[in-house]
Amino acid sequence: MHARLQEAIVDGSLAPGEQLRDAELAERLGVSRTPVREALLELAQAGLVQATPGRSTVVAPIDPGALRDAQAVVGALHALAVRTATPRMTTRDLDAMRAANAAFRAALSAGDIDGALEADARFHRVALEVCANAAAAAVIARYEPVLRRVERLRFASDEAAASAERHDRLVALCAAGAADDAARLAESAWQSLTISPAPTEQDPS
Known part of the structure; x- marks a missing residue:
């Protein structure tokens, strides 16, 4: 329900x-x-x-204050997950991230925003599963939906391509074992979400 x-x-x-x-x-x-x-x-x-x-x-409307609060928490916990997961990642994990990003790009090209959101969630879920921090996963699950509303607007705009490129860089950093750099990039993905002063469901820009 x-x-x-x-x-x-x-x-x-x-x-x-x-x-x-x-x-x-x-x-x-x-x-x-x-x-x-x-x-x-x-x-x-x-x-x-x-x-x-x-x-x-x-x-609830998409509120800038609630967005900032969720960004701070979700971004920090995704950074924790990536920092912890990076030295543990196997080739299979990295391939799963690459496959999710390929699906993400394909969904964007097809104008399938629901598909893009699902693929983006799969991409970020890899690090969460590898880090195996149940507390972090639970808090993210609670507050990430606030950000997903804004991501829907982003993925329907010209900013969507930058998300796919950011995913590529994150995979490369994880593959190189650069845990701190990967964590900073993962956090920035959530911190970069913005909304216009008065968004509406009719205005996806």
């Missing part, structure tokens, strides 16, 4: 400012209201939903 609602917010199916009525969502999803309420509470804690007591619950 949580994953389905989160995906709908990240992909824009549930737009910023849209009201979220637990009864309507429960009927649409074929479940009781209790898991919907629990999911909305978790999404509010992650910054994807705004819930005001006595008032309506809505999809």
Whole structure:
């Protein structure tokens, strides 16, 4: 339930400012209201939903402050993962990163933003899995969706090619065993995400 609602917010199916009525969502999803309420509470804690007591619950706008907070945490933990994983990476791990980046480029060329997001997630997941830090993975999973909303805008813009090039550099640094440089580059990928002052779902630039 949580994953389905989160995906709908990240992909824009549930737009910023849209009201979220637990009864309507429960009927649409074929479940009781209790898991919907629990999911909305978790999404509010992650910054994807705004819930005001006595008032309506809505999809949160893409907020610059929430973005900065998520960037600081997610970026630092991805850096930790890459720094830890780099000396442990095998040829198979590096090949998995290269394959994910190839899929990422192919999705961008086809205009498949959902495919690009999935391939980008696979790329970064390699280091997370190799480092085997469950605490880091759990915190990233909680706050990364805030950034994925902005990544969707990036991957639909002219900035998308720079992400693929950054992936290439990261693989090269990991292959060379340059753990600190790789960690800095991994962190910069998240810190470089920006939004316009008033983004809307109609304006993907």
